[in-house]
Amino acid sequence: MASTDADVIDALVGITPGSALDALRARRPEARAHAQATYRALFTPQAPGDVTAHERFAVGTFVAGLHGATAIAAAYAKRLAESGAAAALRDAVDAAIKEATTHGPYGRYPAGPLSGEDTAGPVYRVGAATREALGARLAAAFEHTHMLVFHPRDAAPPSLQALLDAGWSTTDIVTLSQIVAFLSFQIRVVIGLRTLAGRP
Amino acid sequence: MSDTVLKPPPHTAPTAFTRAQLDWLPWLEPLAPEALTPRHIASLVDAARVKSPYFRLLARDPDALEARTRTDKDIFYNPDAGLPRAERELAAAATSRFNGCLYCASVHARHAATYSKREDDVDRLLESGVETDLGERWNAIVAASVALTATPSAFGPEHVDRLRRAGLDDLAISDVIHAAAFFNWANRLMLSLGEPAATPPS
Numbered sequence: 001m002a003s004t005d006a007d008v009i010d011a012l013v014g015i016t017p018g019s020a021l022d023a024l025r026a027r028r029p030e031a032r033a034h035a036q037a038t039y040r041a042l043f044t045p046q047a048p049g050d051v052t053a054h055e056r057f058a059v060g061t062f063v064a065g066l067h068g069a070t071a072i073a074a075a076y077a078k079r080l081a082e083s084g085a086a087a088a089l090r091d092a093v094d095a096a097i098k099e100a101t102t103h104g105p106y107g108r109y110p111a112g113p114l115s116g117e118d119t120a121g122p123v124y125r126v127g128a129a130t131r132e133a134l135g136a137r138l139a140a141a142f143e144h145t146h147m148l149v150f151h152p153r154d155a156a157p158p159s160l161q162a163l164l165d166a167g168w169s170t171t172d173i174v175t176l177s178q179i180v181a182f183l184s185f186q187i188r189v190v191i192g193l194r195t196l197a198g199r200p
Numbered sequence: 201m202s203d204t205v206l207k208p209p210p211h212t213a214p215t216a217f218t219r220a221q222l223d224w225l226p227w228l229e230p231l232a233p234e235a236l237t238p239r240h241i242a243s244l245v246d247a248a249r250v251k252s253p254y255f256r257l258l259a260r261d262p263d264a265l266e267a268r269t270r271t272d273k274d275i276f277y278n279p280d281a282g283l284p285r286a287e288r289e290l291a292a293a294a295t296s297r298f299n300g301c302l303y304c305a306s307v308h309a310r311h312a313a314t315y316s317k318r319e320d321d322v323d324r325l326l327e328s329g330v331e332t333d334l335g336e337r338w339n340a341i342v343a344a345s346v347a348l349t350a351t352p353s354a355f356g357p358e359h360v361d362r363l364r365r366a367g368l369d370d371l372a373i374s375d376v377i378h379a380a381a382f383f384n385w386a387n388r389l390m391l392s393l394g395e396p397a398a399t400p401p402s
Contacts, residue, residue, distance in 0.1 A: 020370070024370055024371055024374050025374075027278075027280055027281070027282065027371055028274050028275065028278055028280075028282075028374075028375075028378070029274070030270050030271070030273065030274035030278070031270075031271050031274035031275050031278070031378060033270075034267045034268075034270040034271040034274070035267075035271050037263075037266075037267035037270070038264060038267035038268055038271060040263075040267075041261070041263035041264040041267050042261075042264055045263065046263070047263075049261075066351065067351055067352050067353065068351075068352035068353075069352070069353075103350070103351065103352070104350070104351040105298065105299050105300065105349070105350070105351065107300060109215070109300060110213050110214070110215045111215065112215025112216060113215060113216045114215060114216060114217075117300075117329070147392075148388050148392055149351055150351055152299060152300070152301075152387060152388045152391045152392060153299065153300030153301070153391055155391045155392035157205045157206075157207075157227050159392070160205050160227055160228060160392075160393075161205045164203055164204070164205065169203050170203040170228045170229055170260065171260040171261065173228060173393075174228070174257060174258060174260040174261050174264075174393075175260075175261045175264065177388070177389055177392060177393060178258070178261055178264045178265075178268070178389070180388060181384075181385045181386070181388035181389050182264070182268070182385055184381075184384040184385055184388055185381045185382055185384055185385035186381075187353075188348050188349075188353060188355075188377070188380065188381035188384055189377060189378060189381045191348065191353045191355055192348055192355055192374075192377030192378075192380075192381065193374065193377065195355055195356060195357060195359070195360060196360055196370060196373055196374065196377070198357060199357045199360045199361065
């Protein structure tokens with residue numbers, strides 16, 4: 001992530017021009033260009049609206065951290081620092097990752113034939129000290145993000161109400177949801193391609 | 201703050217995975233069709249999507265929506281070699297089955313069945329889950345999709361090796377990775393911004 005224009009997936013996988021993976025990605029040129037365009041839209045938007053750069057990169061770092069994707073989380077943490085976030089916020093993001101890490105996907109289904117597949121797991125509530133450092137708005141976002149990352153089938157209207165109550169507008173929630181969902185894609189593409197590259 | 205969570209109208213919630221057509225009811229207010237600017241309409245990519253509350257909700261962040269959609273289309277529709285369309289759809293359906301997205305699974309199970317003509321196998325994936333025996337090639341694609349969908353990822357060199365033994369070249373393996381990864385994006389939006397509803401019998 002040297003600059004906003006460098007392809008983030010290429011950088012995170014370590015794809016160099018002329019390599020086998022470079023040629024492979026070139027066979028799906030629209031997917032490659034628009035995965036990068038999504039990154040730009042969500043992390044360096046032309047019209048940022050009411051979602052700040054700190055919030056975008058804090059959530060990005062949190063999502064990558066929850067995936068146990070250490071190098072990707074470090075790259076987002078670097079961008080969070082470059083966006084001018086105070087050390088207290090950066091430390092709080094790291095603390096939240098430690099508090100919230102688990103294994104997914106789990107969750108419940110509507111009562112019926114799938115109930116036998118219900119799998120229990122934690123619902124994350126940001127710890128008191130971390131909440132104070134994150135602030136109410138980002139703390140609500142992190143609780144929602146944890147659900148989206150680990151147990152998305154538990155999603156229900158009350159989690160959206162919690163975001164509205166914490167000051168996220170409907171449009172802000174769409175952007176937040178896209179950030180978490182897009183990173184769930186980007187991280188898996190990076191892990192998948194890195195694994196493929198390691199098996200020539 | 202005037203924004204509110206929507207209460208969907210009375211409907212029948214599906215309780216099992218199905219290939220049947222489902223509706224999707226938003227929990228947040230989509231943009232009204234008459235409120236769409238040319239930028240919003242362009243972000244839908246397909247003009248017909250103006251009818252979809254899901255896409256009109258995502259159009260609130262038009263740059264993200266347009267880039268999402270163009271990524272999606274190339275991963276699933278690009279006809280240049282790689283994984284056959286039926287098996288890109290299988291990876292999408294398996295990912296949705298594992299994450300628990302009944303709506304996404306319904307759409308992509310229909311596509312997988314249409315393109316593969318293997319309706320019974322697709323139905324067994326929906327009914328019995330991702331451990332169902334579908335024959336080694338499909339088993340390898342489902343297992344790779346599921347491993348990549350776990351958080352943290354469980355995808356490893358053994359999945360690459362198994363896909364190669366099943367006859368996939370590196371472009372096809374990259375297509376499995378992208379199809380499964382993309383549905384980790386799509387499932388999270390569909391599951392968290394609204395809910396599926398059974399289509400009333402016509």
